[in-house]
Amino acid sequence: MEKIRVLVAKPGLDGHDRGAKVIARGLRDAGMEVIYTGLHQTPEDIVEAAIQEDVDAVGLSSLSGAHMTLFPRVARLLRERGMENVLVIGGGIIPPDDIVSLKEAGIDRIFGPGTFLKEVVAYIEGHVGK
Amino acid sequence: MSLVEDLLAGDKRAAAKLISLIEDGDEEATEVIRAIYKETGKAQTVAVSGPPGSGKSTLIHRLAQAFRRRGKTVGIIAVDPTSPLTGGALLGDRVRMGDLTADEGVFIRSMGTRGRLGGVSAATSDAINVLDAFGSDVIFVETAGVGQTDVEVAALTHTMVVLLMPGAGDDVQAFKAGIFEVADLFVVNKADRGGAEAVAADLEVMVGMGEETGWVPPVLLASGLRDDGIAEVADQVEAHFAHLAESGGLEAKRRTRVEREILGALAESIQARGLALRSGTAFSDWVDRVLQKDASPREAAQGLLETLGPEG
Known part of the structure; x- marks a missing residue:
């Protein structure tokens, strides 16, 4: 049986992790395996962790305003690494x-x-392995 | 079998994909394990167990750094509990190991227990094999922190490190059965807090009463947080492996592990075939007989077991 694995990460310097933790807990309760990596991750670290953990989805949380730099960088690095x-x-x-x-x-x-x-659970369940 | 070739060439993505195949019980997994099995047996494997919050992830983080400084590559399998209610899991051991992710010589994989008791999952043993074939020199297995009962992992690894902390119970704890009997090395972590020496002294008494096997489990004080005493722990991990190599213990360990792997696989397939019987008429007949007090559940199981012929 294939279980959905999701990496939940906080890129950048922002320290507000309540939202990420609520999401992690919600996905856990929906039967997924959630790898929570904590605060202050670089996009490089997030992508490397996503590879080693062989996840189906990566969830990024940002409340600091740096999303326009950090989110696209994660997406680009994932593509570059064949993910x-x-x-x-x-x-x-x-x-x-x-x-x-x-x-x-x-x-x-x-x-x-x-x-x-x-909504988040349904979206992930409906779109993994896109 | 290109994934296997990529694994043997040191590709992390291949290692990750293969572990997923094994965890999901994919049909390909049996073939994969067979293909990599002859490439295994090179790594030193170290289990780290202890109660939740005793500092297992932090200690492994520090030990991994220490072994990297000694020129070794490191694999880490971090197991956390799977919910028996939803099947979900929150795997949070990477939080304490953040800066290892960027190290080319370290591979970290988080795993849920997926219904298995004993601190590790059914796939852990094969995940160790994957990292061994991948080329990790030292492989750490962090148990799910169930503490007293995760003896299972000791049979899968060379060296069992048991972690304790001050303020977690009296000296009678040290005399209870369970992981204390299978520890090769005790670490009293959080030694930056008061009371660690007393815990160590209680352990010394218990260790001194042990059987004569040529290896007396050392009791060490450490602080993962402050990176104190870690080199001594790494020294003793290496010393234990050297002891196994000299005493013939490695061969004995290998045999024990193979026995355990075969029994584990056997139990799994018998269980799967047993569960498959549930939909048959023989099963419901036995249920009815037990309900009518005409047979006991144990007799029903015996009767059903006899119907399990050769597979097919």
């Missing part, structure tokens, strides 16, 4: 105008504040 099949989702404080550019940069979906856990 283009990995679903990349993001969450946090992301202005609506940025969402379009992030999609173009390879972030599959952005979830903002107020998102229900079941």
Whole structure:
């Protein structure tokens, strides 16, 4: 039986991890294996961890405003390392105008504040192995 | 079998994919394990066990750094519990090992226990084989932190490190059965806090009463947080392996592990075939007989076991 594995990471210097932890817990309760890597990860570390853990999806959380630099870099490095099949989702404080550019940069979906856990679960279940 | 070739060439992605195949019980896994098995047996394997919060991840992080400085490559298999209710797991051991991710000579894999008791999952033994074939010189297995009962992992590894911390129970704990009996090395972690010497003294008494095997488990004080006493732990891990090599213990360990692997695989396939019987009429007949007090559950199991002929 194939289990969905998701890496949940906080890129950059932002220390607000409550949202990432709530998501990690919600995905766990939905039967997924969640690898939580903690704060202050570089995009390089996140991609390397995604490779070693052979995950189906990477979830990035940012509340510091650096998402336009960090999220696309993760998506690009994943492609460069041959992990283009990995679903990349993001969450946090992301202005609506940025969402379009992030999609173009390879972030599959952005979830903002107020998102229900079941929406995130359903999205991942419906889109892994894209 | 290009994944296997890539693994033997040192490709981390191949190692990761192969471990997933094994964890998911993919049909390809049996073939893969067979293909890599002859490339195994080179690594030193070290289990690190202890109660939740005793500092296993932090200690492994420090030990990995120490072995890297000694020119060794390192593999880490970090096991955390799978929920028996949802099948999900939160695997959080990488949080303490962050800066190892960027090290080319380190491979870290997190695994859920996926229904297995004993601190490791059914796939852990084969994951060790994958990292061994991949070329890791030293492989650490961090147990799920169930503490007293994770004896299973001792049979899969060369050296069993048991971690304790101050303030977690009296000296009677040290006399209980379980991992204390299979430890090759005791580390009293968090020695930067008060009370560590007392824990070590209690352990020394217990260790001194042990059987004469030519190896008396050393009791060491360390602080993973402050990186104190780590070189001494690494020295003793190496000394234990050298002792095994000189005393013929390596051969004995290898045999024990193979026996354990065969028994594990046997139990798994019998269980799978047993569960498959559930949908048959013989099974429901036995259930009815037990309900009518015409047979005991044990007799029913015996009767069903006799119907398990050769596979096919």
